[in-house]
Amino acid sequence: MRRLGEHRNPLEAYDAALVSGDTETIKSLVGEMLSGGADPVSVLTDVVAAAQREVGRRWQLGEYTVAQEHAATAVAISATKVVAQHVRQVPITRGKVLVACAEREWHALPAMMIECALRAHGWETTLLGASTNPLRLNQYLHDLGPDAVAVSCSVLGSLPTCRRFIEATTASGTPILVGGPAFGGDDVRAVALGATAWARDAHGAIAAMDGLPAVVPPAEPLGAERTAEQSALESDHRRHVALLRERWSLVAAATTPDADCLNSVIDVADDVLHQVLHAVEVALLTGDHRVLAETAWWVDDLLRTRGADASMMAELVDILTAAMRDYPLAAALLGAHFAVPSDWRQDRTAANDV
Amino acid sequence: MAVNPTASLHPGAQDEPVDLAGQFRAGDQLIHDVGTGLSGSLNLRRTALRLLTMIRPVLADWGMVVLPGDRPGSLTLVGGDDAGFHAVISTAAIADLELSRVLRTGGTELRHVMMDDDAEADLASMIPHPRLAAEAATMRPADLLTVGLTARGATIGALVLIRCEGRGFDARDVVVAERVATSAATALDSARLYEERGRIASVLQSSLRPPSLPEVDGARLAARYRPAAEHLDIGGDFYDVHGGKDDWLLSVGDVSGKGVEAAALTGRTRQSIRTAWHFDHCPEVVLGALNTVLFDEHTKDFVTVLCARMRRDADGRFVVDVAAAGHPPPILLRRDGRVETVGVNGTAVGMVAEVRYRPATVVLERGDTMLMFTDGVDEAFGPDGMYGVDRLLTLLPRYAGADPEVLCEAIEQDVLEYLDGRHHDDIALLAVTCGD
Numbered sequence: 001m002r003r004l005g006e007h008r009n010p011l012e013a014y015d016a017a018l019v020s021g022d023t024e025t026i027k028s029l030v031g032e033m034l035s036g037g038a039d040p041v042s043v044l045t046d047v048v049a050a051a052q053r054e055v056g057r058r059w060q061l062g063e064y065t066v067a068q069e070h071a072a073t074a075v076a077i078s079a080t081k082v083v084a085q086h087v088r089q090v091p092i093t094r095g096k097v098l099v100a101c102a103e104r105e106w107h108a109l110p111a112m113m114i115e116c117a118l119r120a121h122g123w124e125t126t127l128l129g130a131s132t133n134p135l136r137l138n139q140y141l142h143d144l145g146p147d148a149v150a151v152s153c154s155v156l157g158s159l160p161t162c163r164r165f166i167e168a169t170t171a172s173g174t175p176i177l178v179g180g181p182a183f184g185g186d187d188v189r190a191v192a193l194g195a196t197a198w199a200r201d202a203h204g205a206i207a208a209m210d211g212l213p214a215v216v217p218p219a220e221p222l223g224a225e226r227t228a229e230q231s232a233l234e235s236d237h238r239r240h241v242a243l244l245r246e247r248w249s250l251v252a253a254a255t256t257p258d259a260d261c262l263n264s265v266i267d268v269a270d271d272v273l274h275q276v277l278h279a280v281e282v283a284l285l286t287g288d289h290r291v292l293a294e295t296a297w298w299v300d301d302l303l304r305t306r307g308a309d310a311s312m313m314a315e316l317v318d319i320l321t322a323a324m325r326d327y328p329l330a331a332a333l334l335g336a337h338f339a340v341p342s343d344w345r346q347d348r349t350a351a352n353d354v
Numbered sequence: 355m356a357v358n359p360t361a362s363l364h365p366g367a368q369d370e371p372v373d374l375a376g377q378f379r380a381g382d383q384l385i386h387d388v389g390t391g392l393s394g395s396l397n398l399r400r401t402a403l404r405l406l407t408m409i410r411p412v413l414a415d416w417g418m419v420v421l422p423g424d425r426p427g428s429l430t431l432v433g434g435d436d437a438g439f440h441a442v443i444s445t446a447a448i449a450d451l452e453l454s455r456v457l458r459t460g461g462t463e464l465r466h467v468m469m470d471d472d473a474e475a476d477l478a479s480m481i482p483h484p485r486l487a488a489e490a491a492t493m494r495p496a497d498l499l500t501v502g503l504t505a506r507g508a509t510i511g512a513l514v515l516i517r518c519e520g521r522g523f524d525a526r527d528v529v530v531a532e533r534v535a536t537s538a539a540t541a542l543d544s545a546r547l548y549e550e551r552g553r554i555a556s557v558l559q560s561s562l563r564p565p566s567l568p569e570v571d572g573a574r575l576a577a578r579y580r581p582a583a584e585h586l587d588i589g590g591d592f593y594d595v596h597g598g599k600d601d602w603l604l605s606v607g608d609v610s611g612k613g614v615e616a617a618a619l620t621g622r623t624r625q626s627i628r629t630a631w632h633f634d635h636c637p638e639v640v641l642g643a644l645n646t647v648l649f650d651e652h653t654k655d656f657v658t659v660l661c662a663r664m665r666r667d668a669d670g671r672f673v674v675d676v677a678a679a680g681h682p683p684p685i686l687l688r689r690d691g692r693v694e695t696v697g698v699n700g701t702a703v704g705m706v707a708e709v710r711y712r713p714a715t716v717v718l719e720r721g722d723t724m725l726m727f728t729d730g731v732d733e734a735f736g737p738d739g740m741y742g743v744d745r746l747l748t749l750l751p752r753y754a755g756a757d758p759e760v761l762c763e764a765i766e767q768d769v770l771e772y773l774d775g776r777h778h779d780d781i782a783l784l785a786v787t788c789g790d
Binding site: 021023024065066070071073074075077095106108130131132133135136138139141142143144145147171172173174214215218237238263 | 399548
């Protein structure tokens with residue numbers, strides 16, 4: 001198999017077509033790479049996923065609108081479908097695997113890529129789409145009787161339902177592999193949630209699948225106190241976001257008559273508030289408080305690149321602390337860990353996939 | 355029961371101090387664990403795998419489960435050291451073997467294995483697969499215990515267990531094995547019944563699932579389908595696209611009622627639309643015919659439908675004739691972000707003997723999108739009340755010129771987030787964008 005590096009700048013050509021939303025060019029580019037002997041999994045990780053990270057970075061910098069980000073994702077989905085089509089011819093040599101997105105996970109692409117990568121390695125795959133509810137997962141678990149389940153979580157808000165997936169899957173004795181940016185850079189959150197294995201990317205997923213046990217015991221229950229607070233936060237999430245949006249002067253200060261501009265301020269505020277509240281839930285559920293520092297870094301970076309006043313971050317911390325008055329564990333976690341570590345401030349160029 | 359009395363005591367075990375109470379506890383614990391542990395899955399093979407994992411090493415050093423196969427007259431063997439291994443054999447092929455007697459009587463057979471040249475042949479009478487028998491022989495087995503799996507009055511299979519040298523099955527172990535088998539048999543039988551029903555359901559269900567969309571020259575299509583009972587994958591809403599060359603019919607509809615009954619009617623409705631379209635391509639005629647057919651069925655159900663005939667002209671534009679039967683009209687999202695609702699309405703089909711539908715005609719220029727949807731979208735009831743068409747009209751302009759896939763995803767996400775975890779009705783979306 002030829003390595004991708006031998007192609008003349010495939011990423012550059014791909015990126016150019018992605019910016020112009022040129023689906024046809026993307027499809028033929030990916031088709032050429034594959035017929036030229038490129039490894040399908042590398043096409044996914046080194047081209048499609050790499051370009052998606054770049055899209056995320058541009059959104060973070062305010063260079064892309066949400067609609068543009070979605071359009072780029074649509075192009076990436078058609079690129080992935082070309083790879084999926086290509087790997088259908090690989091004979092099935094391994095067991096059955098169910099690939100799913102947890103509920104509230106609307107990024108369908110990573111799961112599609114994982115499905116595609118596993119199919120390329122001889123797994124018989126079944127893909128459930130974006131935001132799958134636990135009942136539907138259960139139905140497929142019993143009907144299909146898969147040898148494993150693989151779940152992708154991009155957003156922090158999907159980790160609580162991912163825990164429900166882990167409970168349902170392990171209750172049937174089936175091993176469950178998890179991955180995606182919401183789990184962070186190591187297996188700490190995955191282990192805390194009771195997953196059987198964690199993978200960094202598609203290559204990691206392929207390797208991890210071979211090491212899964214045939215049968216696993218049901219996941220251990222999580223700490224009652226933390227879980228109770230997390231589920232209270234989850235059910236109050238909408239109310240908290242509405243309340244904080246009202247109190248945070250980021251939106252109130254934006255008095256622009258331009259609807260698009262106002263919308264983008266509201267988008268940023270909502271993204272920040274969702275993200276921060278979900279980070280608190282994840283810290284409660286997994287005990288991994290690093291998620292708070294990571295989120296603080298992300299928020300701080302987003303506010304800076306969007307030219308928000310420097311006081312907005314401090315104000316956010318204040319209103320959050322006030323809002324968490326009835327949640328003692330959450331308030332303690334926020335107070336102790338929701339801050340940008342000073343040594344992270346040096347390196348502002350690193351991309352962050354949140 | 356045919357327990358071999360010679361095997362009840364074993365030399366070698368007597369010299370060591372025996373923690374009898376501990377063994378009792380381990381046996382009881384295992385029986386309890388099997389009872390609760392196997393209830394988690396309704397899949398036959400997974401339940402068998404789980405059982406095999408639980409009994410090793412407490413009850414046996416090696417195990418195999420014999421289960422009914424997919425087809426009548428076949429058996430499935432699951433077990434051995436490779437958890438992924440399973441094989442299908444025919445019932446006829448084992449008719450003369452001792453295993454077949456256990457499968458007929460549901461009894462217990464314990465045999466002491468002599469490790470001589472005949473050991474493998476000996477094992478083969480209970481382990482009718484060369485690979486599994488060879489694997490079992492390498493364990494240097496002392497005892498081979500076979501227990502029938504009997505549930506709800508019928509023996510559905512057998513549990514075959516091996517213990518290695520120095521650790522045979524004593525009378526108490528046999529009792530534990532029998533009780534484990536009794537617990538497991540009920541769970542395995544439930545899984546068997548579930549799978550049998552599941553096979554029937556999945557065949558019927560596949561004809562009611564949303565269809566995959568065809569490639570339409572000069573246009574891009576996208577659809578979303580989220581039934582109220584999400585786990586069933588089918589519901590009372592439907593969409594369909596058929597036709598060819600430059601003349602297509604798009605339909606979206608909603609059957610009164612919910613769940614499986616409603617889904618069955620969507621199948622008949624889709625078929626009737628296709629048949630009517632075969633005779634006449636005008637959407638108003640298609641709806642008129644559908645109305646007559648469904649009215650004549652005398653069902654209490656009615657159906658709301660939107661039919662759009664789409665023809666490409668020489669300039670690559672699409673001329674769309676839309677007819678509606680009690681269904682929310684389509685929304686046009688122009689390339690520049692303007693939104694407009696197509697002015698079309700009519701009576702739902704299946705309620706009145708004869709209805710004349712009046713079509714409206716719109717033109718899709720390059721980059722324009724027509725969105726068809728069901729009331730699961732606008733009537734979604736969240737914490738802040740009804741989602742409403744206005745909210746949809748406000749959302750759409752941000753996606754002007756976007757791929758219809760992007761648009762459908764954005765709407766689905768917006769509606770579900772608006773619901774904030776509340777129950778929703780069936781939701782169907784079908785969008786077509788002019789231009790490749």
